Amino acid sequence: MPVATRTARGKRAARKLALASSFCALSAQAALPQESQWAWNRPTLNFMGVPGIVDMPSAHPSRDADIDLSLSMLNGSRRLTGHFQITPRISGVFRYANLDSYAGIDEYYDRSFDLRFLLAEEGPTAPAVTLGLQDFGGTGIYAGEYLVATKTIGRLRATTGLGWGRFASLGGFANPLGVLGDRFETRPDGPGGVQGTGRLDAKQWFRGDAALFAGVQYAYSDRMVLSVEYSSDDYAAEEENTSFEHRSPFNFGLSWRVGDRMQLNGAWLYGSTIAAGLTYTFNPRTPNAYPGGFDRAPFPVTPRAPGAANDLGWARQADAGAILQDNMQRFLEADDLVLEGFDVAPHTARIAFRMGRQSGPAQAVGRVARMMTNNLPPSIERYEITLVGHNGLPVSTVVINRSDLEELEHAPDGAWQSFARARIEDARDLPPAAVARFPQFDWRAGPYLEASYFDPDSPIRLSFGAELSARYEPRPGVVFQGALRQKLSGSAGDLPDSNSDLPHVRSDNARYADQDSVTLRDLTAAKYFRPGDDLFARVSAGWFEPMFGGVSGEMLWKPVDSRLGLGVEVNYARQRDFAQDLGFQDYDILTGHASAYWEGDDGFLYQADAGRYLAGDWGATLGIDREFDNGIKIGAFATFTDVSFDEFGEGSFDKGIRFEIPLSALVGQRTDTTIARTIRPVQRDGGARLDVNGRLYTQVRNFQQPGLQSDWGRFWR
Missing domain, CATH: 2.40.160 (Porin)
Structure with a gap:
């Protein structure tokens, strides 16, 4: 099809689909009551591995800290994408693509980076709005920028976007940013090639023709989403260099969610090819199915009997310190902690330890403090617990009163109150070294x-x-x-x-x-x-x-x-x-x-x-x-x-x-x-x-x- 004809038809199709998506959204609002958003608890990912419709982007972000790993396959191209929701509004993308016979190379590998910025969250009447930079630091095969808006009404989501670069290769028109200056009307060539990989050529961004893209998604169930879109990407590079054919700007897709972490995508793209994709979502906040883990239970706090704190008879026993140190060493070893130093006085105990296989330093301090209530005489009120680094550096000392441990162990806000009452000090010196620790x-x-x-x-x-x-x-x-x-x-x-x-x-x-x-x-x-x-x-x-x-x-x-x-x-x-x-x-x-x-x-x-x-x-x-x-x-x-x-x-x-x-x-x-x-x-x-x-x-x-x-x-x- 001649480029001029394809462009003219693309403009008409874009306007029709944009109007249709708005009409569908208004119709759904009139026909359906506002229902729970269970179907949209997170966006579908497109074949570029970012929140989107089928091949075009949409505006909603992923959940904070989500890592989406996607593999997409279509005729002549395979894309492996990692998408990380860095903050609730900012996400970053690394994409590694393999193209057949591209640029005269049988197996061509391309690296690219994206950034997405959520400008406005979706409200009762206003859509979510996102600004995106695609392939801004690679060879430029997929380079393009977009401003996209998405509105959810019941089971429908409607998206309309304005794109530049690759997103304006079909149905392009004069850049509306041209009102800001003539420099926006023409898009300069990028560095290109492997020597250009990584260069941030901002002089290209939002320059040259712009074009509209649009799409509608329907949540058939809580697991299945049906999508149709008009794409403003003409895939000219793939047509020229691979076996891909672009026959239509319309794409039709289906997304199926398997559990909470996996999404399967299937689509009919550009009137010529079947595409398939798989996405796995991992959130570092909840990496496994057992958030509590399988850790052994800590020792409970042993409360003192009334008046026991006044008994100092133990302090007159010559070997009391050695006995208490031996007891503490056995308790720490049972919990994968390493005793580094120990010292006691009538009302104060100093202990230094290394983490061993414990993963949380505050958790380790809490466990050591409870062990001390089990092993040390009731007269010792002040606990000085020193954290020692893996290579023997004393770093900090947490000072805790035993009476606070007794009071707060079962308090509803015991964690916060215990932190407020504790003191964290610099630790330059260690208590005397535990006897059998070194070498x-x-x-x-x-x-x-x-x-x-x-x-x-x-x-x-x-x-x-x-x-x-x-x-x-x-x-040490x-x-x-x-x-x-x-x-x-x-x-x-x-x-x-x-x-x-x-x-x-x-x-x-x-x-x-x-x-x-x-x-x-x-x-x-x-x-x-x-x-x-x-x-x-x-x-x-x-x-x-x-x-x-x-x-x-x-x-x-x-x-x-x-x-x-x-x-x-x-x-x-x-x-x-x-x-x-x-x-x-x-x-x-x-x-x-x-x-x-x-x-x-x-x-x-x-x-x-x-x-x-x-x-x-x-x-x-x-x-x-x-x-x-x-x-x-x-x-x-x-x-x-x-x-x-x-x-x-x-x-x-x-x-x-x-x-x-x-x-x-x-x-x-x-x-x-x-x-x-x-x-x-x-x-x-x-x-x-x-x-x-x-x-x-x-x-x-x-x-x-x-x-x-x-x-x-x-x-x-």
């Missing part, structure tokens, strides 16, 4: 799995093998650790040689991965200590990671009651041999960063690092993470340095998505295993930072007042 030695043997993602020739490359690791702590704060690996199989070493113009600090990863003999992954010695009030310090030396070794020093200022932390790190790094034995190459560099950390509301964590990176470039890294009460953390980061986009190469700048999932949050049982991954669209040399184990902020933050306060709801669990 400590631990080792593990098991499999390892490493992955690299988004190579143009292969979506994922894996390396699998066996790892033997060991950790030795002769006294002094740690020796290391790991040996034997690769058994893998394809990470099949990557092409680096073509980077920068020093190959990361892009020679394939040469490190392509080793069949035993390799030394890391071998370090570290000292952790408290040089002053609110100060934490670390000095490390050795082979830090497969690619670099050297010497590293770090200082962190983090007051116990502050959301702000400031740090500085200086490293001398030397590049290791590809064989990953004890040898080094000629390349060495002095790197370092100044860092600022801020703990925001709703679990948001903000971090900014500025300094010199491994390739000698100077710049800054900005990171935002959201952490949930169960320890699941999801975030993203971007690094901008004085390396130009062209010199950096594919990807334009370093960026990525990262997540941490404690296995306990999924299985409901205690385990110290955490699944942690950083996913970069591409790994290059610019913006590369030394990987040092045991950085201070992550060891300190959860044990101070802001972290304990957010976790205090678990104090009585």
Whole structure:
């Protein structure tokens, strides 16, 4: 069909469907009473993996913190999409698409990012309104912007949108934003190609022709939704490069919800093809079917008999302290906690412990406090409970009165009242060390799995093998650790040689991965200590990671009651041999960063690092993470340095998505295993930072007042 004819018909069809969707909504309002919104407790997802109708977007957001993982398949294209509702109004999208015979490549892989902003929530009369940027940081295959409104009336949802870019490729008309200036009337070409991946070309946004799209959805039941839409996307790129055919702008779809987490999609698209999709929804707030978990019950508070607090006869017994310490050590071990120090006086007890396999610091403090009521004499009223980090750093001390525990254990608002009455102080010193605690030695043997993602020739490359690791702590704060690996199989070493113009600090990863003999992954010695009030310090030396070794020093200022932390790190790094034995190459560099950390509301964590990176470039890294009460953390980061986009190469700048999932949050049982991954669209040399184990902020933050306060709801669990 000639483009001019298709465009003219598209304009007429868009107007008709927009009028029809409005008419249907008004008719439904007249015919149906306002009923419960059970059918719309969350939006359907379209074939682009975002809230939408069939292939076009709609305005409603997903539920706060929902993660939607979608796989869509249609003729010539497959799309894998991750959609995260970052806040109730903002969501982000990462999409990985595979197209047949696109741009002269048999199997073409494309990466893209979206952002969606809810401008207005749906009201009794007003629609929900969302502004979206699609493929704003990729090669631009799907690039487009839209403003969309959606209204729900009973079982019907009507959507009308205005689109630019790809959303205006069919039925386009003069840009209404042209009234703001001539620059909006023409859409400039984007950077395109892999060299353009990641560039934020804002000069394209909302430029050029605009077009209307519209659709209507009908909730046949609480599980089934029927949809029809007019699409303003002409799929010209797919028609030109794949076997896809665009015969009609109308799409017809069916969505079927399986339980609360899965959605199946089927559709007849563009008059030519059948499409299918599957979406799985995961919310970090409720990751498993057993929110309470399978944790063992805590010890109850043992109340004192009247007048018992005045009995100090125990204090005259010479071995009383040793007996009480032994009792506490046995109680802590039974609950996977580690006694670090203990001291008693007639009216005060000091205890220090490490978390072990406990996942919540406030929950652990609550359990230790109740154990103390079971084991310590009634005259001891004041409990000073010190939280010690994994590497022996004393972080904070929670001061609790025994009488408050006795009063509040069964109070309706006992958690809040116990927090209000407790005091959280800085902890520089430990009570005397528990006798048989040090030295400590631990080792593990098991499999390892490493992955690299988004190579143009292969979506994922894996390396699998066996790892033997060991950790030795002769006294608190002094740690020796290391790991040996034997690769058994893998394809990470099949990557092409680096073509980077920068020093190959990361892009020679394939040469490190392509080793069949035993390799030394890391071998370090570290000292952790408290040089002053609110100060934490670390000095490390050795082979830090497969690619670099050297010497590293770090200082962190983090007051116990502050959301702000400031740090500085200086490293001398030397590049290791590809064989990953004890040898080094000629390349060495002095790197370092100044860092600022801020703990925001709703679990948001903000971090900014500025300094010199491994390739000698100077710049800054900005990171935002959201952490949930169960320890699941999801975030993203971007690094901008004085390396130009062209010199950096594919990807334009370093960026990525990262997540941490404690296995306990999924299985409901205690385990110290955490699944942690950083996913970069591409790994290059610019913006590369030394990987040092045991950085201070992550060891300190959860044990101070802001972290304990957010976790205090678990104090009585």
